[in-house]
Amino acid sequence: MTGQVVSAELLAVVVAMVDGRPSVLTLGAPPRLPSGPLLPSHLSLQAATRAWVEEQTGRRLGYLEQLYTFADLDRDGGGSGRPISVSYLGLTTPGHPGIGGWRDWYALLPWEDTRTDTTLLDDHIAPGLRRWVESDPAARGERRRRVDTTFGLAGLAWQPELVLQRYELLYESGLVPESPAPWRRPDDELVPGERMAGDHRRVLATGLARLRAKITYRPVVFELMPTSFTLRQLQDCVEALAGRDVHTQNFRRLIEQQDLVEETGDVHAGTGGRPARLYRFRRQVLQERHVAGTKLPTTRAR
Amino acid sequence: MTGQVVSAELLAVVVAMVDGRPSVLTLGAPPRLPSGPLLPSHLSLQAATRAWVEEQTGRRLGYLEQLYTFADLDRDGGGSGRPISVSYLGLTTPGHPGIGGWRDWYALLPWEDTRTDTTLLDDHIAPGLRRWVESDPAARGERRRRVDTTFGLAGLAWQPELVLQRYELLYESGLVPESPAPWRRPDDELVPGERMAGDHRRVLATGLARLRAKITYRPVVFELMPTSFTLRQLQDCVEALAGRDVHTQNFRRLIEQQDLVEETGDVHAGTGGRPARLYRFRRQVLQERHVAGTKLPTTRAR
DNA sequence: CGCCCTTATGCTACATCTGAGCAAAAGGCG
DNA sequence: CGCCTTTTGCTCAGATGTAGCATAAGGGCG
Known part of the structure; x- marks a missing residue:
């Protein structure tokens, strides 16, 4: 009763907001997620994922969490051997472009x-x-x-x-x-909807699902924001991720009363309306207590 | 750039309530979780997990969800090769004993x-x-x-x-x-606290963490209950899982107003108090809507 | 400059949810 | 029967959430 020889592959769903649209880092055509095999030099699966993303896209990741592990026989192109795919979700900001490109995830789904x-x-x-x-x-x-x-x-x-x-x-x-x-x-x-290599669209869907769930109970949106932002930009980001609208005033109150942000003192003008105050994320809240993240003040009517 | 040859192992944290105590299915001494390698005959990781648990303990699992995948170099006894451990959480009822034994998880943690x-x-x-x-x-x-x-x-x-x-x-x-x-x-x-084989205590802790989080937003407690139960038994189960007490009347209200259960018409007497009504889980709610699970009516003072 | 449009922000009314506790119902038992 | 236990019903205040009105403060344009 000896185990099957398998190869382990890491897959990364790396998300950023690009021009107000949630986007995922892809390579080539048909687009594929950054990926690579687990090597002996890698200390952990997470470290391996970071290494591969960095090598293939020149991008160093901050936030990274494990998503799911797939090894279905009937999916993934049906090549030889049996790859075990361990997928991760990474959150970042667009920053310098690097290699590969950002692809609007609503073009894919x-x-x-x-x-x-x-x-x-x-x-x-x-x-x-x-x-x-x-x-x-x-x-x-x-x-x-x-x-x-x-x-x-x-x-x-x-x-x-x-x-x-x-x-x-x-x-x-x-x-x-x-x-x-x-x-x-x-x-x-x-x-x-544009298809991706192998079963990468399935992995992408897993990542989107996790992210949508997570923003409602943990303050992870801020990983996608620049250091300084207006509450409207934050709301736009949440709405884009969730794929639905939220109530502006109540969203503001929710964010403020949780002490998730603090004013920088600056304002952002030029949007054709009253200038908005700029805020930064109070990263300390992650340590202070179990903070409830960005709840969505839902609108009753869909 | 070829991948490392690895072996994939499945690990199962199988939980049931035994004599009112949350317990986990273990084998041997020091206790270890049911486990086994991924074989070519297995269609998926989940199917492999089911097969191994069934073979090693004679127990067929219902609810089963993936927990986490570990492959740290510095953990797990440091044997030869590099095992990738994919862990699952299974929920069941004690039923017939089968092989292996139930071990109170608070004896382990x-x-x-x-x-x-x-x-x-x-x-x-x-x-x-x-x-x-x-x-x-x-x-x-x-x-x-x-x-x-x-x-x-x-x-x-x-x-x-x-x-x-x-x-x-x-x-x-x-x-x-x-x-x-x-x-x-x-x-x-x-x-x-009793230690377990390899890093199995870590996997157990992962399972407990997931279960505690999950009962607050999905009605999974019922997977651990017999077909017919009193609200007090349900509360005892939740309290044992969460490791904390909840407010009885509010717990009842919460369960009832969500239509999670329906009366069987029978009562359960003999506890030295007023006989309690018996209920069964309305499994249909899982389809009807996104039901919020067993929220814990928390007591303000710890 | 004054008007209007836009976006940002403040605030209030109302419904619902939650936490907490009182009290009655209904068996067991001496 | 009276007292214990456990179950069940109910109320009430405070917190939280939903919805909408109203004001502030910029830009653009006649």
Whole structure:
């Protein structure tokens, strides 16, 4: 009973806000996440991830947390051997460009931005999923329920953090190009959105899901902000990550009453309105107590 | 640039409530977690974990979620090769005993139960940590801050879910027997608590941390309950997991108003008080909406 | 310059949630 | 029966969250 010889690979979802849009660091075409094998010289998985990102993109990471470990036989291109993929989520600021490029993550997972319009969901995704629901009479009830809850259809609420479940459902129902061949649809039935190498879109979805969940209970947004920022910029960042809008005044109050930030004394003018005060993150709060992060003052009506 | 040959190992923290105490499934002595290598026949990491637990303990798991992946060079006995350990958290009910035994997890991590008394913390741990703080003048301030926040000393609040941070701090400060030799203390200075094979206590701490966090935002406690139970039994279970007490009436209100349970119609008598109604988990809520789990109606005074 | 548009900020009304405690219901038992 | 225990119902005040009104303070333009 000896174990299989496997290779371990690190994958990094490195996120930054670029021109107000959440973006992910990718290399090449089709875009792939920075990655590399675990080497004997690496002290830990996290250290290995840092090393590979730095080598491939010239970028030194600050915040980095483990996401998930994948080793499914049926995913990831089906090459030889069996790679174990350990994925990490890194948060940074755009800074100098380095190698590789920032890619708007809503270009990769367009259905996840529900702020502007829902025509994509209504015109492409919902009909495609309905076809899939109906295509198996035996599993219809179960499938319909699953579709409705994951995509917030049939009057149910859209749950921002179900990113991975939504991607997996699209994969399973054959609506993305990387879905297994047997269930492939003609091109015009596929859901828009740029595909990535291997199963990297799945890893990206895992990262987005984690990030959306985490900003609601830990102050991680600040890892994505410049040292000095206005509350509006912070709100824009949160909204872009969550893919939904929040109530401005209450958001301000929430941030202020938690002592998450302090004024720098400067103001930022030139936006065509009243100049905004500039703030910086009070990094000490991370030590002072268990701070509740950026809760989203939800708007009742979706 | 070729990857290191590694072996992947699955580790399972399988939890159940046994005689009202949270317990973990272990094998042999010193106790170790069920584990086994990833084999070519396994379709996924999760499937491999299920297979190994079933083979080694005769127990088929229901709820199973991935915990964390470790591959630190300096931990885990330092054997040959480099094992990647992928750990999982399983929740089940004691049922038939099977192979292996249930071990009270507070016998393994005794300082985590703050319900009864805090003499262990006050008499053993705090003094030991203080010695460690003082032993390095350069790092004293930093160490003191870290000790105070992780163990809720110096007037700070005890944070139940910092289980792993507390274990790591004890490990680092040489207060547990598995700490690296250079910092070893004489036996009478070590913190009580049964050690486990390899770094399994670390994995256990990771599992406990995850479980404590998760019961506050997802209804996972019910995976540990029998099909029919009283609200008091449910409360006892939550309290045992969290290692702290909750307010009975408010706990009931919380459970009921979320429609997490429904009455079976039966009652449970014989406890020397008013007979309690029996309830069952409404498993449908998992589909109906994003249910907020068992929030802990915290008592203000610690 | 004065008006209007925009964005930023302050504040209030109201609903809901939470923490805390009183008290009654309903068995067991001497 | 009276007293113990445990379960259950209910109230109440303070905290927190949601929603919206109102004012402050810049830029642009006639």
